Amino acid sequence: MDFMDLFIKKRIRAVQKGDQNAYADLVDLYKDKIYRLCYRMLGNQHEAEDAAQEAFIRAYVHINTYNPDMKFSTWLYRIATNLTIDRLRKRKPDVYLDEEVNGTDGLTMQAQLPSREASPEEAVESLELQETVQRAIERLPEKYRSVIVLKYIEDLSLQEISDILGLPVGTVKTRLHRGREALRKQLGHL
Amino acid sequence: MKCPNEMISLMHHYLDGDLRPEEEQRLKEHLRSCAACAAHFHELKKTVAFLQYAAHLTAPPAFTTKVMKMMPKEKKSARLRRWMHGHPLLTAASLFVLLTVGSFASSWGENGAFSVSADEHVIIRDHTVIVPKGETVKGDIVVRNGSIRIEGTVDGNVTVIHGKKYMASAGQVTGEIEEINQVFEWIWYNIKEKVNHALQSLE
The missing domain is CATH 1.10.10.10 (Winged helix-like DNA-binding domain superfamily/Winged helix DNA-binding domain)
Structure with missing residues (x-):
């Protein structure tokens, strides 16, 4: 086990014992990865930041269900992936691009949009x-x-x-x- | 010419890095001779490069601070649960003490019946145990739900639970005298007894 793994394990144990501040180190360590995942999944910065924050809060609340046999990053990614998929499913279905737009006689949305x-x-x-x-x-x-x-x-x-x-x-x-x-x-x- | 799907599949296995050397050789040979597949392969590799290029992205500023501000306030119950999770042995011990105390406390209300542990040399009248003048009771006396009047001598401890003790001027007790009229005293008494028993059985 390298130094980083040891550091992460110690931080997790501290959080599990109730040390909220120890969690800030974990957030700092994984924020870019989790934000990036959320942004690429959701495609907008505001929603991505919101989802990434929620992922970290969820992980904190359920920290005692974290199984140390798994990499902490794997667990975080799982939470964030599930969360973004949930959000995608809850979105209103996208307007189909080739749907006809009312009152434009056969002109599709595709044609109205700039290329x-x-x-x-x-x-x-x-x-x-x-x-x-x-x-x-x-x-x-x-x-x-x-x-x-x-x-x-x-x-x-x-x-x-x-x-x-x-x-x-x-x-x-x-x-x-x-x-x-x-x-x-x-x-x-x- | 329509190339077999197998070639496309080989391209993807190549990109996943799990192509055997002979398969890789077959793919390379095919790509040399087939322009359509070569173009397909080139497009796939370009796509991967574009994706990897998109990987550079960092979280917005003050992200960690914002998360820490959103953290739920620790509830007492949560803290207790966390603590219990971290200290299974202490949790078990506390639970044991709690249950033991609880069972003693509940037995306090029971056993409303009068009882006395000594029957020789004593007179029992209306829930009162009398140690008559001139008599000597050897050993401890425990009276439950009754009182004791000591006119003679008790060669040991006297414990009165849920009752009173009366000492005549001539009465004599060589050991300790104890009256137990409160639940907590009862619990304490029980614990002492249990510990004494435990110690005795150890000896």
Whole structure:
């Protein structure tokens, strides 16, 4: 066990014994990872911050159910992933882009929107690219989205993703393949 | 030419890093000869690179402070539960004491019947035990729900539970005299007795 693991274990024990301040160290350590996950899952900063905060509060409240055999980060990721999936499901269903808009005689919403498709030159510019990638992630169904985000945004191993989602590694791979294919169709031409 | 789905599958296994060397060789050979698959593979790798590029993102400022401000105030019960979780042995011990005390306390109300532990050399009249003048009772006397009047001698301790003791001027007790009329005294008495028993059985 390296120094960091030991530090984390000690902090968790302190929190379990009622030391609230020890929790600040854990939040500091994982805030970027958890916020990033929430942002990529939800696609908006305000909601992402709210969800990340809620994930940390939930973890604190249930700290005594944390099983030390599991990595603390795995447990946190699990809480945050479940939370963001819950939020996605509670959202009002998105207006379908190719639905007809009332009173516009056959004109679809797609046609009314300014083209979202960025040209390759534009997309290479950093913010633009970030946006484009984010929109592509958001178009993924949630079960592919969580696997893609955990793999490529959080850089986790397939085994860790399987632990977080409670799915067999084989299922994680299948979802990853399908998610990558779906993204390729949107991003591959850039 | 429509390439087999197997090639696409191999590409994904390659990206997951679990392609056997001979499979990797087969994929590479295929990509050299098939422009469509080569383009597909290139797009997949680009997609992955874009995703990895999007990974750079940090939490907004003061995130930790905000979380700490939102933390629930520790409820007493929560703290107790946390404490109990952290100290199973002490919890068990406290529970034992609580239950023991509880059982003594409840037995305080029971046993309303009069009883006395000595029957030789004593006279019993209207829930009062009398040690007559000139008599000597050897050993301890415990009177429950009654009183004791000592005119003679008791060679031991006298304990009166739920009652009174009266000492005549000539009366004599060699040991301790104790009156127990309160629940807590009763509990204390029981604990002392139990401990004494335990110590005696140890010896």
